[in-house]
Amino acid sequence: MRIRSVIGVDRDLNDSQTMTPMIDIVFLLLVFFICVATDQVVEMSLPTELASGDVSAQETQPQDSWVTEIRLHLYPGPGDSGTVVEMNSRILTSFPEVKSTLQALADVSRESPVLLNVEDDVPLGDLVQVYDACRSAEFELINFVMDRPAAKYGM
Numbered sequence: 118m119r120i121r122s123v124i125g126v127d128r129d130l131n132d133s134q135t136m137t138p139m140i141d142i143v144f145l146l147l148v149f150f151i152c153v154a155t156d157q158v159v160e161m162s163l164p165t166e167l168a169s170g171d172v173s174a175q176e177t178q179p180q181d182s183w184v185t186e187i188r189l190h191l192y193p194g195p196g197d198s199g200t201v202v203e204m205n206s207r208i209l210t211s212f213p214e215v216k217s218t219l220q221a222l223a224d225v226s227r228e229s230p231v232l233l234n235v236e237d238d239v240p241l242g243d244l245v246q247v248y249d250a251c252r253s254a255e256f257e258l259i260n261f262v263m264d265r266p267a268a269k270y271g272m
Contacts, residue, residue: 184228187219187256191247192236200243212243216250223254234262 190203202209209215222229231251235244251259 184226187222187229187231188234188262189215189231189247189251190234190236191239191244193238200239202247212246212250215247216253219250219254219256223256227255227257229256230258230260231256232260232262 188205192201192203193199194201202212202215204215204218209218219231233244233247233251248259
């Protein structure tokens with residue numbers, strides 16, 4: 118008498134179910150590698166002529182840098198004389214003189230940082246006029262100098 122085995126039937130069914138996802142993955146990888154392989158650029162050697170003889174580096178001299186800070190200090194003048202502009206310890210008397218001096222400095226080095234130190238009593242219009250002169254001279258870096266209040270930070 119022959120006894121049917123339930124184990125054998127399940128094993129056959131499980132074997133076919135476990136192979137199906139693996140076959141799907143293999144086909145997906147095959148399609149992926151075919152697509153990737155078709156987009157490759159053919160590499161070729163380009164002929165180049167190399168110089169024969171001694172290869173040596175020439176020593177270069179360090180060049181002087183023209184980059185220097187431009188400090189503009191704006192403060193109210195005595196009486197009603199208006200705003201005084203002090204540029205690197207040199208007092209400029211009028212805004213056209215400030216603009217022409219900034220343009221001359223920008224022609225030498227636009228990388229020089231401009232530091233604007235503005236007192237509290239300076240009218241906003243004068244500050245904007247000096248700032249616009251710096252922008253029209255095309256300086257790359259314009260910063261405002263601020264004092265840290267000592268009472269707020271406990272100093």
